[in-house]
Amino acid sequence: MKLHDYLPSQNAYKVRLLLHHLGISYETVPVGIFEGAGQTEAFRAKNPTGAVPVLELDDGRCLPESNAILMYLGEGTRYVPADAWQRAQVLRWMFFEEDQVQNGIASLRHWTLTGKLARRSREAIEGKRALGRKALAVLDGWLSAREFLVDTYTIADMSLYAYVGFADEAGLPLESYPHVVAWIARIRAQPGFLATVYPYAIDPFSGNELP
Template sequence: MLKVYGDINSGNCYKVKLLLSLLGTPHEWVHMDILAGATRQDSFLAKNPNAKIPLLETAAGEHLPESNAILNYLAEGTAFLPAGGLPRARVLQWQFFEQYSHEPNIAVARFIARYLGLPEERKQEYLAKQEGGHKALRVMERQLAQTPYLTGSEYTIADISLYAYTHVADEGGFDLSDYPALRGWLKRVAEHPGHVTMQQFLPAG
């Protein structure tokens, strides 16, 4: 059985949980408390020297880090990932956009506010992330005003990659009221059969 090391509060980890749910794939979820230093323990570093989650462990005991790499691995041969050519490249295009333009702003602002409680010493960094975050949201809004999903008419792992942090962007101070196409997309994704929320898997306590 597949095993996933992750924190469901993390958008990057939630991506993996969401795809596994959509696929109906049995797996074991191992909760990692990143603030308590769980990823810096020797036992975890032996699996991922980069000390980051999510981390996928295959049935053969092999380990694969990086959320979008995990999504591509799990989605291979499914409707969530085109077989090749330009359609697959479009998926990768949006996944790179997520990692380089979206996550560094929206996810970091959320981390500072939600995980750290917006400490005064990081307030300027938090405010600086707002401009870049809204720029990324505007790029998504423009695309979603033209197509129901980011790569066209089909729901793919490109949408999963960007849904993860976008649907909780308000926790990082981002008001989505000016993005009607994006909000429609959020609703479509959430209504897809097999969809699960972060809240369904939050650890007790």
């Protein structure tokens, strides 16, 4: 299978993390999202939004959306519970990630690390910070009573870790959220954890606005 990827993307990192845990080999197809490569007709046939990650199966079927890819690849493994209630809990946290974390911490981290903060209004930045702090407080409260988001280590933890684990790079220091810090350490200690992440600095075009 192929993973259409942009290496500094933490949405794509989530998928790489699960593939690493599962020991699945795949081909990486780099997509220069800041150069407009996501907006070509060929790529938009794979994902109409123009975003990575996209998983392409050997038969040509394409699946965008990081959390959908985690569910597809994780099905039948120890990382996706079989029980309906627990599966729903996994989904609940991945919806939270898509809604609260991608729109808050992830955007803010992107703006911060690619020099775009100065081009954003104070209002927009403060809105992202407030959303980021709210998400971290919710997670800290939830994790105060449990080791992982849903009983055992699942794709929900992988999904949330991808940006929450790097919230300090978004200007949101984690020291006020000790249960989140402890959860991050537990994730990093998992067998088969993938430590490699890529800085935006490897892409000379990352300062561009997305098309």
